[in-house]
Structure formats: C-alpha cells, structure tokens
Amino acid sequence: MSTFETHSNPAVVPPARKPGWTSIDFEAPGIQSDFARVPYSSDSSAYGWIPVPMICFNSGRGGPTALLTAGTHGDEYEGQIALRKLVCELKNCELRGRVIILPALNQPAVKAGRRNSPLDGGNLNRLFPGSLHGGPTAVIAHFVANELFPLADVVIDLHSGGTSLDYTPMALAYPGRDASEEESIRRLLKSFAAPYSATTGGSGGGNGTTLYAAAEQQGIPAITTELGGGPTLSKIGLAIAETGLRRVLRDYEIANLGNVFEAPHTSFMRFLDRDGDIYAPRDGLFEPFVKAGDKVTIGQKAGKIHRLDDALTPPVELTFEGSGIVAFTRFPTLTATGDALFGLMIEQEDHNP
Template sequence: MTTTVSDHLSRTIVGETGRGLVEAGRLASGNMIGIPYMVARGKGSGPCLWINAAVHGDESQSAIVATEFFRAVSSLPLYGNVVVTPVANPLAFDYRRKHSPFDGVDLDQSFPGRADFLGTQRLAHRLFEELAPLADVVVNVHTMGSFLDACNYAVYKLHPRGAQEHDLLSMISLLDPRVACRMDVSGPGELPGHIAGALDYQMLELGKRAFMLEVGAGGRLDRGAVNRAVAGLVRLATAIGTTKGTPFEWPTSICRATRRTHVTTPDGGFFHPLVSPGEVAAAGQPLGEVRNVFGDVVAAISMPSPALLIGIRRDPIVHSGDRVAFVATEWSDVDLASASRRAP
C-alpha cells in the first residue's frame, strides 16, 4: 500500500504542504487506482479539517472548490492540519459519470466500505480508513447534476453520537448557503438508496462533525458559486480553530428545510424554466412548461403548495418522468443567536 495520509502528515514540516495518492486498487492494465490528496501541517493542536470532493464523478465543480480552498487556507497560519481529497472517486471522475463505470455502485452510499467486495466498496473502505483516525470536521462537497441550474445549499443528517443540530447549523451557516436541508436517514430519501452509507453520516457515527455542501451544479465552472463556497470554507476553518483568517460576524439565523422533493414531468418534449434557483414559487405558480416537438404546450409544471427552488432543469430535452426541479416544500428560519456566541 502507498504512503498513507497520516504518515505523510507526520513527515511534513510544520507550515509546509504535501501531496500524494492513496492507493485504492489496481486496473487490469496495471495502473493504480489512486485517490489524490493534499495536506497542510499546522503548528498547534487545533482540529483537523478534511474537505472531501467528487465522491460522484460528474460533480466536477466540487473538485475545483476543494483545490481552491486548499490554496487559500494553506497560505494562512495554521494551528491544526488540513487535508483535502479533491477527487474521491477517480474512476467515475475520469469517465464523467456519477458512479464507477465498472460496478455502477454509489460511493456515497457505500461507507464505511468493504475491503473484500466490489471495487467501489473497496474504494470507500480505503478512504474511510484514512479519514476516520485523522479528521475532526469533515465537509463532503457535492454539486447537483449537470442537467440542472442550482444555488449553493447544504445537507446535514442527525446521529445520536453526532453533533447537536444547532451546532451543525451554526457551522453550516458560515458557508452562506441558500438553505440547509435536514435529511432523514430513517425514512426514504428523495431518490432510492442507502442514505446511512453516506460519508458524513458515518463520520457522525464516530462522533465527528460532518455535513455536505452542494455547490451549484456539475459540468461547468460557476465562478460565483465557487468563490462563495471557498470563502465559506475558510470561515469554517477559522471558526473551528484550524486557522486564523479574517474576522467575521457569525450569522444569527439560517433557512432550514425539513422536506424536499424532486419534481418530474408527466410528458416529453422541451422544458422551458420559468423560475430561478433560490426563488420561492407560490402554490400553483408555474415552475416551467413542456412543449412537444410541434411547439404545443403539453404540460405546465407547478406545485400545490409554496416551494423553495433549489435546482431547476437547464437541459431542455425531457421524457415522461424526468426531473425538472428540486424543491423544498417545508422550510423556516432557525435562530442561531445563542449558538453563534460559541465556537463550534
């Protein structure tokens, strides 16, 4: 096995950075399956902040956020270690697919992984055994699919061994998301899958603080979304004591969503959006319309109750059942004033 992240950190001079690959398997060609990582060694005993990205291979913008954050934070005085894994799923990333082309398994539903089964499970196991002993705070950076336009938002889960909800929301608020979405692990998710196998949830089980940040959508470089995310991650690093950045005011509230859903089209054709990410649509207000190949409007898409638009479809070609929007249907502002007076 190649040199691990912990070994690399122990050999890194205080104030210096390093990079390498975590070996996670081998291809038939003999080439190594390697997870790239970057480390920055702090001079104190502050918490280790680990930023993970591109757990889904089509979420390219997440990797850009991770690398730009590392460049920004490593130029600051560090009192704890920083680790960044910008491409957690290298096989899927190289193919620009959400899942590995070899087994089709969702990496972010596979943690803590298995060392003796499918390739994606082996990858999850290898990454998790690096993360678990080192990381104190983990942010798993995602984007929405490339067929959508989306605002920056966060997703968090609750675990009996994990951080309290207000503490998580307080940290998340530093990233300036449009909304923080609480995901119920016990029930069905927005899409089929094993939600409890998510990296952030498995880190919560170990008593770590962890959540997901969604930065716009994949398949593009949205400079505004990236800059917003990078600045927020630097604030987080400052707040938890990993670095000393520019002083800031703690947010006193955050918009929290407790129910989300995908909106689908009943008919095929070309989707024309009528709202933008971040907006609130009134009950019955059209989110968009579908026109068939003859130009006729065959569907007007709306919700029976108000909806906060997280993502709206940008790829116009749709078939019956395709997703055209992702919305919050229950949300409210949460007072963080008491939580914001103490560091997370």
Template structure:
C-alpha cells in the same frame, strides 16, 4: 494485493505531504492497475482536525478547484492542527467528467458504508468511513448540481440523533456564510458522506455551491469564503487563505426538504420548459413549467404544477427528460 486500499501517508507527521490512496483494480490494458486518488495532509502540531473533500461526484468543480488552490496556498506555519484534503475523491469520475465512476458505475455519495473487498468505489467508501472520517473532528464535503442540475447555493447537514452534535453541525453550517441552508433527514443508514461522517463520530457539513458542470465567478467566491470561514471557525487558521477580500455574509436562511411531494418528476419522455427561476417563491398549484412532446407535435404542451409551496431549490438543466427525472425541487422555509 488485489483488494482493499493502500497508502503511505503518516497523518501525524508535521508539514505538508502529498500522496495517493491506491485501489487495485485489474483492467484490460493493465492487469495490476491501481486507481490513484490524490490526497494531501497538512499538519502543524496539536489542534483541530478537519477533512476537506470534493469530487465525490466528478462533474462538480467548485470544490475540486478550490481544494486544489488550498493545497498550494495553505502552509503549515499559517495554521494549527491537521487538515486532510481530498480534491477529487472519486478520481475516475473526475477524469471522465461524470457524476459516477466509469470503471464500476459507482456513485460514491450512495456507496457508504462500503465494502473493503467490493468494487473500487465501495472500497474507497469503506476506507473513508472506517479509517479516514473517524480520525477527524469535522468532515466538509463540497458538492454542486453537476452537469444536469442548477442548484440554489445551499449549505447542508444531516440530522444527528445526538442533540448536542446536531446543534454543533448546524452552527458550523451557519458559519459557512451561505445564503441558504437545510437539514436533511436521511436516517441512520444514510449512504451519503454525511451519514458516514456521523457514524464515524465526526461532524459532517456539506453544501451545493453551484451547478451546470461549470465554475463561475460567484460559485468560486462562495466556495472560497465557506472554506475560509469554516477553517477560522474551527481555529485552524486566523485569517482567510483563499478569499481575503470576501464580502461579509448575510445570515443563512434555513430551508427544509423532507417530502417526496416537494419534488416535481417526469413520468414519461418529454422536453421540459420551466416557468420559474431558481430562488423564486412559489405556491402549491402554481405552474412550474410545461412539458412538450416533440414526437407528437399535434399535442399541446402540458402544464405541470407544484404540489407544495416554498422556494425553488433546484431544477433540471437538461431539457430532454425521461420518466423518473427530477425536474424541480421546492424547499420549505423554516423560521427560527
């Protein structure tokens, strides 16, 4: 009773059922405490099986709010198959408005395949990969830039060594209706949810839907449209549930992010002033911004330059930086 993860959900039961994944974790104020991760199962007979999750990082809100809406709005009679919804997968991080869990410091999206007798985050990762992802055909994990990052709205899949399954993932990524999409090369041992989905035999699809630790009209509209389009592409629903009046999406433009040289990193403490905007096309050698040292005001700001050409994919929102902070990323457009 002190390790592992328990729940009482019957994923083969028709109808809508709400419950919790419960992870025992003794703390000072409560020796038999359980971390409660909300989960919802909606099923109507045989059909596609889809797992939707958000709150992998606690400060990324578009997915959390959209999946909470979906739990309330999606009724079994309006769908077929099974949809399992985790609106706040890393629940302690969500409640603390932090990227990682305050209970064990766990970054869920770096914890897979996990350990069933490890820390709470590791136990949750183990259950998701070994038991939950494996009983779904598609896993859709919704992200955004979080509190510290502004991110170009971008769909994502990780490369699959199986050409047929890889193409299936790319096709579903395009069906989301996002303006951009890219394929990550994180390897078979990837510690992410997408790596876990692949190892579990599911098709993994993800994306970055906003940033800044907030939800906007535009980012929520993109998220709602993507959820509706994915469910319709899989045959779960016939008509939109979250965004019935959504505009028609333009074709997704593919990008590639596969080299460390596509990122711009701080090498010391300082304050970064950007020179370009998210989505700008930039060239190798172009000024990316200026690095200020407010502790040595007699020194001129230092110009920082891009090492590669491409489209600005993300930028750090916090002006103060430490060595190792990623300031910007530039993605390479992929033709065809």
C-alpha cells in the same frame, strides 16, 4: 514563507489486509502529498491501483482536523477548484491543527467528467460506508469511512448540481443523532454560512449512504453543499466555497488565512422532499417557468413537457403542489420519465442563536 517541509514517498508497500493505502503519515508534521491507492485489476493492468490525490497539512501542534473533499461526483467543479486553490493558500499559512484534502475523491469519474465512475458505474455518494467486496468505488468509500473519518473533527464534502441539476447555493446536513450533535452541526453550518442551510433526512436521494450521512453516524459534524449547476463553473458558487472554507478553518482554530468576511446570515431551511418535488411524467422537452431560488405557491404553473413524437398533442402542464423556494431545477432540456425537474424547500425556525 511556508512553515512546513513537503514530503512524498513514492516507494510504498501496501499494508496487509488493507484494500487501500497511502504513504502519508498523518501524525507527522509538515506537508505530505500522495495518493489513496485503491487496487483495481483491469484488462490493461492486472495489478494496478487507482490514484486518488490526497494532501495532508499538519502543524504538529495538535488541534482539530478538518477533512475536506470534492469530486465525489466528477462533473461538479466548484468544490474541486476551491480545494485546489485552498491547497496553494495552506502552503504559506501557519496552522494550529491538521487539514486533509482530497480534491478528486472519485478520481475515475473526475477524469471522465461524469457523475459516476466509468470503471464500475458506481455513484460514490450512494456507497457509504463502503465495502471491501464491491467495485473500486465502494473501496474508495470504505477507505474514507474507515481510515479518514477516525482522524477528523469536522468534515466538508463539496458538491454542486452537476450535469443534470441547477441548484441555488446551499449547504446541507443531517440533523445529528442527539441534541449535542445537532448543536455541533448547526455551528458548522453557521460557520460555512451558505445563503441557505438545509437539514435533511436524505429521502430525496442517498438516505444514509452519502459521505456526510456516514460521517454523522460516526458522530462527526459534517456538511455537504450544492453550489451551482450544469457541466460548468459557477463564480458565485466558487466564491461561497472559498470563503466558507476559510471561515470554518478560522472558526475551528485550525488556520487563519486572512481575508475572511464575517459570516453572513444563512437561512435555515428544510426540504419538502417528495411532497414538493416534481418528476417528469413522460419523455420530452422540458420548459421550466421558474428558476432555482424563486418563490412559488401551491397551484402555480411550474412548466411544461413537450412530446417528442407528436407535435399536435398539447404539452403536459406541470403544477406545484406545495409552496416554498425552488431549491433546484433540471438543467438539460431533454428529459425522460422519472427525471427530477423541481425540488422545494421551506424556511424553518433557527432555534439556536
């Protein structure tokens, strides 16, 4: 039986000077379910707001807070489903801390099944720490960075390759601003225990404008994931998300959900970024010779681009300029100049036992 009572207050008056608001009292014990309400004036609703689902589990006993998000990109499904399943488990679990869950963070993009918001074209994971003066996507980022980050002791933002990429399952994190933060982040990576754990500076995409980068800048241990690819669901990626979340909640003494395997080995990696990435040099049909997770060497043939407009012209051959493990490949066959086709990573020494 659950040790909590569920509360919801649909009659909410927005606080003054806050562009986003919720009825949830994060300090109150119990289970509360509501929305982060993000004002959005549209042709069909002059004074409407975007409902971003949010659930808070609070033991009322103090203890750490885990902030868990998914649906930052609407076409990435492993994290969205893992968090919905976790909500059902937490309803019947005795907590010692607090868990705040947003399983569809960019709700407009989730409903549309798109990476970016159909409302303003905003890529939520390129808009942190957010703004009060941008579109609704920037306001969602502002709400997370200013209202939720101050509550959190640990942050996990679950991603996958989405429509355009196929990723080998991994967790990623910024390295931390000092040795103490680095140790805290590596502890979180080891607890989640994806097959690969990569530290990154964000040069492959996002730089400091991602959710987990913004959390790091507030001194919060934060990781993100890549758990599959394509506009579908990876059973392997979903299982990694479920077990990783359970293990983190146990290891940080927030909740013990049972059926938690001890952390398997995670290989610490670093991305070669632009030194190892291959981008499409022209429009065409992409024929890869390797898949995500394969080991490759310098000079190895990576694939071909077949021209659409001239079948007599030989295809463009692609060659790896670095050695390592293929972190991702492009998922769709149809490609355009500048599309990311391959990314490489290499092993780094795990200097924290």
